[in-house]
Structure formats: C-alpha cells, structure tokens
Amino acid sequence: MTRIVRSLAELRDLTRDWRAAGATIGVVPTMGALHDGHLSLVRAAQAECDRVIVTLFVNPRQFNNPEDFAKYPRTEDADAAILSPLGADVLFVPDAAEVYPPGHATTISVSGVSEPLEGAHRPGHFDGVATVVALLFNMTRADRAYFGEKDWQQLQVVRRMVADLHLPILIVPCPAIRAADGLALSSRNQRLSPDARARAALLPAVLLGTAARIEAGGTISPTLAGATVKLVEAGLSPVEYLELCDAESLGEAQPGRPARLLVAAWLDGVRLIDNVAVTLPAQG
DSSP states (O other): OOEEEOOHHHHHHHHHHHHHTTOOEEEEEEOSOOOHHHHHHHHHHHHHOSEEEEEEOOOGGGOSOHHHHHHSOOOHHHHHHHHGGGTOSEEEOOOHHHHSOTTOOOOOOOOSTTSSTHHHHSTTHHHHHHHHHHHHHHHHTOSEEEEETTSHHHHHHHHHHHHHTTOSOEEEEEOOOBOTTSOBOOGGGGGSOHHHHHHTTHHHHHHHHHHHHHHTTOOHHHHHHHHHHHHHHTTOOOEEEEEEEETTTOSBOOTTSOEEEEEEEEETTEEEEEEEEEOOOOOO
C-alpha cells in the first residue's frame, strides 16, 4: 500500500533510511487528478529505481489565472487509490506552508527556453514551475525524475534548470500517453463536456497532419496558417499558438536538427496543449 506522507520531516526520515541502504530514488512530480499518463511515469520510475515517490501538490505559483487554480481538480483520495495497486512507495502531499514556509523569498527563473509559447501566454508560469520542481527535488532527494513529453516546453525548462544549477538528478522524459482517439491525456480533460471531448480529437489529428505536410516539404508558414484555420473552424478557438520550433531551445527550427510542432488552443473553456516531433527535410 502506498504510504501517504505530508511533512518534510517524515519524508526526510524515509529517504535517509533508503539512502543508507543504498537504494536509488525516483520521483514523479504531479498536481494530482492522476490518469494513465501519470501511471506510465510511475511504472517507468519503478523499472529503474528501488524506491518511488509520487508528489501531489497543486502549486499556486505556476497559475497566472486564479480561476484556473480554483478549478483545478483535487482528487487526493482517488489518486491514492489509483497508486496503491502499482506499489509506489510514497505519495507525498505537502501543503503550501510546507513547500513555501513563511518568509520564503526565492524564485528560480529560467531564461530563453521559458520565454516563447507558454511563457508568452502565461506570464510567470515557468518561474513557478522551476521553483517548485527544484524544491521538490531537494525535498525528495531523488536520483531520477520522470516527466511526460506532453508538456514539452516544461520538460525543456526543467532540463535547462538542472543543467544550469548542476543539480544531482537525472531527468527522464517519457512519451505522452494518448486516448484511443489520439487526444493526449491531461487532468484538464475532465472539465470537457461530452460534446467538446469528442471534438477535442481534432487537435492531435490536425497536429499530425500538419507535421506530415511539413515533413513532405510543405512551406511552413502557409501550412501552419491552414492548420490554424481548421482548428478555429472546428471550435478550438482561440488558437494561442501553433509553431514549429527547435526541439531543445524552442527557437527557430533548423534543417538537420530535431524539431517540435507545438499547439495551445481553447475548447469549451478548457485550454489544451499538445506537441509532436517533426523531421525537417534536409536543405539541398
């Protein structure tokens, strides 16, 4: 049965014993409302680590919209029930005062990779992400951390932070898990009406079709413009961005380097994001 831990002191006692026994520790940071995507990260951690900690903390500092923070699903009991059969060792559920004690005054800001896309539309979001992730790494003393590729920009921000701060932890990316119709699993999907959920499948379909056209040599700007029109006509509006970027820096995509096609769009009052890999044709 997964042990629920709420205090840093109790968690530190556990991790101290684990380390004394030579165990490797994996962490899966989450904000709860767990689904199969999260569980795939837990399984990946269990395959590579002796002990696995799943963190559950709805981080107020990464929400630039208070209404979004208030609406975010909070399902601790269900999350614990889902985790127990997997055998995760600990579900760490700190409250805000445990993560940000009175007087907490430090924020981590990652330049460059955090600035376009999500960074442009959600000011301060990645400062909140980087800060809480660094805190959770220190609190759990993990050796490896597991992140899904659905949140591609977040993954790059965390990688950049770990490299820049020389943090002693390995970031392990894991493929996005998708529903049968292709929609990437997300806790926010729970807020879609049945009709909107059916229409949401168009987002990955358009994304994959756009990637295929670019890989076949289609001119990038008109191809992206046409895909944006398709999304808007289907009710996925506004489209905040649909951009082809360098996979690592999120700057301009270059032939011969891994690229990523990323999108954010609204549907039924819910903001959806997704991304797919793109191989640009070589310049000839």
